[in-house]
Amino acid sequence: MGAFSWMAWTVPTAAFFLGIVTLLALMAIWQRVSPRNAPRVGLLGLPLQRGDRLFLSLLGSAFIHLAWLALVPFPLFGATALSALYFLAVFRFA
DSSP states (O other): OOTTTTSOOOHHHHHHHHHHHHHHHHHHHHHHHSOOOSOEEOTTOSEEOHHHHHHHHHHHHHHHHHHHHHHOOSOTHHHHHHHHHHHHHHHHHO
8 A cells, every 4th residue: 555545646636635725736826025013904894914814715615615515516616616716815805
């Protein structure tokens, strides 16, 4: 058995984890290029750093996809588009 046999690594699963790693790497590069030490207060009224907004975006995207699976009989492309819009809204306004 290989080192990664503990999980069923399908192409969608690998793409998902690769996307998360890519987002974290891009956030690290963004912080290195344009440091921001002071939290920003947005619509939520909470002082949030960039990493906090990334976490809220990922968490909200998970809930969007779960709700889509439960309520909508169409493929997940619509949920992914909604998640991208949600991601942009959180980074702009939250």
